[in-house]
Amino acid sequence: MFWKNWDNLSRETILARQGAQLHHYLKDQVLKYSPFYRELFEREGLTANDIRTVDDLRKIPFTSKADIAPTAEAPGNPRRLVLQPDPETYASTISPGKKLSLLKNKLLHGREIRDQVLDEYLPNFYISTTGRTANPTAFVYSNHDLVLLKEAARRLFDITGMRRDKDFLVNAFPYAPHLAFWIVYHAGHETGTPMFHTGGGRVLGTEKIITMVDKLRATVIVGIPGYIYHMTRTAAERGADFSNVRLVLLGAERVTKGYKRKLRELLMSMGAKDPEILSTYGFTEARVAWLECLVEDTIENTSGYHLYPDLHIFEIVNPDTGEPVGDGESGEIVITNLGWRGSVVLRYRTGDYANGGIVWDPCPDCGRSIPRLSTNLTRLSDQSRLNLGKIKGTLVDFNEFFPIMHDQPEILEWQIEISKRNDDPHDMDVINAHLCVKDGVDLDDLTHRLQDIIKSRMELFIGQYYFHSLEEINKLLGIEDRTKELRIKDKRKELESLED
Numbered sequence: 425m426f427w428k429n430w431d432n433l434s435r436e437t438i439l440a441r442q443g444a445q446l447h448h449y450l451k452d453q454v455l456k457y458s459p460f461y462r463e464l465f466e467r468e469g470l471t472a473n474d475i476r477t478v479d480d481l482r483k484i485p486f487t488s489k490a491d492i493a494p495t496a497e498a499p500g501n502p503r504r505l506v507l508q509p510d511p512e513t514y515a516s517t518i519s520p521g522k523k524l525s526l527l528k529n530k531l532l533h534g535r536e537i538r539d540q541v542l543d544e545y546l547p548n549f550y551i552s553t554t555g556r557t558a559n560p561t562a563f564v565y566s567n568h569d570l571v572l573l574k575e576a577a578r579r580l581f582d583i584t585g586m587r588r589d590k591d592f593l594v595n596a597f598p599y600a601p602h603l604a605f606w607i608v609y610h611a612g613h614e615t616g617t618p619m620f621h622t623g624g625g626r627v628l629g630t631e632k633i634i635t636m637v638d639k640l641r642a643t644v645i646v647g648i649p650g651y652i653y654h655m656t657r658t659a660a661e662r663g664a665d666f667s668n669v670r671l672v673l674l675g676a677e678r679v680t681k682g683y684k685r686k687l688r689e690l691l692m693s694m695g696a697k698d699p700e701i702l703s704t705y706g707f708t709e710a711r712v713a714w715l716e717c718l719v720e721d722t723i724e725n726t727s728g729y730h731l732y733p734d735l736h737i738f739e740i741v742n743p744d745t746g747e748p749v750g751d752g753e754s755g756e757i758v759i760t761n762l763g764w765r766g767s768v769v770l771r772y773r774t775g776d777y778a779n780g781g782i783v784w785d786p787c788p789d790c791g792r793s794i795p796r797l798s799t800n801l802t803r804l805s806d807q808s809r810l811n812l813g814k815i816k817g818t819l820v821d822f823n824e825f826f827p828i829m830h831d832q833p834e835i836l837e838w839q840i841e842i843s844k845r846n847d848d849p850h851d852m853d854v855i856n857a858h859l860c861v862k863d864g865v866d867l868d869d870l871t872h873r874l875q876d877i878i879k880s881r882m883e884l885f886i887g888q889y890y891f892h893s894l895e896e897i898n899k900l901l902g903i904e905d906r907t908k909e910l911r912i913k914d915k916r917k918e919l920e921s922l923e924d
């Protein structure tokens with residue numbers, strides 16, 4: 425199901441195993457039981473015999489969000505990705521070897537064949553995308569997949585070097601059908617690490633979460649970067665004791681060095697001693713998350729996300745041509761599930777861009793010989809074409825605002841708003857900034873400085889600066905009641921609908 429020695433094989437061995445497994449996976453599972461891929465392969469005139477190595481993958485067309493998200497015309501799209509053998513004909517679709525293994529399991533372990541088949545295919549756990557750029561899309565796991573999820577979660581904790589007899593973890597991820605909460609939940613159970621699941625600010629409330637970290641002497645905090653920052657800052661204002669916190673794990677949103685520096689400073693103001701801060705990367709379609717390992721000084725250095733070569737095949741491709749790029753070269757992340765049941769995607773274009781791509785040399789910090797993905801990621805979907813000034817359709821990468829804002833120590837919270845000049849839906853697009861800054865900051869000086877930085881790094885001009893109290897801006901961001909805070913707000917649709 426997964427490789428026991430997943431983290432100490434040579435690149436040649438990994439690629440050879442991936443190629444062989446991919447072929448059998450397509451032949452025995454995906455092309456037999458996935459309506460979506462059976463149709464796609466037929467249309468392309470491809471069979472499993474055409475795919476025998478990792479290089480052969482590129483014969484398969486990409487799958488994109490548009491193919492899998494439910495739409496008004498095709499609400500059942502996500503279901504077409506699920507491996508679904510027909511109970512009536514299942515017995516006639518399996519190989520003699522598979523029949524033998526089902527029988528063996530029945531004789532040796534007393535597991536009825538019917539239950540073995542249900543374990544393998546019956547969807548029994550659901551997660552969903554957040555629906556930022558398309559309708560929320562459900563991805564399902566079977567019992568078989570839960571074993572893989574638990575293994576991936578166990579590896580994630582293993583990489584952090586957490587010790588069950590020394591650590592206590594507070595999980596501040598919102599309880600939701602999203603990956604992050606459940607990874608931590610399963611990792612805790614798999615490793616036996618003591619932990620408290622808060623369900624996030626919406627469920628338990630920030631004050632109680634702070635009390636938990638303080639009173640339970642938590643050593644590890646996990647959550648979404650925007651919320652963890654908010655919670656930690658609130659704790660610092662209350663004079664809470666976070667002196668035992670030694671590690672923060674962040675997920676579901678990008679993290680910059682500037683953010684890490686600010687968070688470490690806040691934690692240290694509450695007594696924490698040089699806490700480490702690690703980011704994770706994961707997404708619904710992969711059904712797992714990956715972590716950077718504990719390098720010397722995790723704020724300034726990173727070893728890249730440690731990938732699991734037995735659970736997925738990663739490709740980095742040029743987003744314009746779709747051609748794979750070389751080691752360490754930047755491009756879009758494309759993922760192929762390996763060995764999973766439930767919802768399966770092949771060559772799925774994530775829309776995430778990895779600056780520095782994937783490297784294969786053994787990790788200089790932990791020594792694991794696995795592919796490592798750059799932590800410097802941006803979302804292609806966060807780029808929008810705006811009509812600014814005379815030039816129509818200027819491409820703006822809103823990811824750029826994250827490092828710029830986090831690098832200004834005076835800025836406590838921020839939101840970027842895309843709007844229309846004079847709030848007139850027919851006028852040009854404008855970009856406004858909503859800020860909450862520390863007391864006593866010279867606002868003129870700050871806005872001039874920001875204007876210069878944004879102009880030189882993004883060739884943009886901020887139309888209006890609005891200053892808010894923390895309470896006001898937290899409301900704008902939806903910090904306490906959204907699953908993810910609203911960092912970039914597009915007000916244009918709102919203005920258009922006021923017209924109607």
Ligand SMILES: [Zn+2]
Pocket residue numbers: 717718727730787788789790791792
């Ligand atoms: Zn490492």
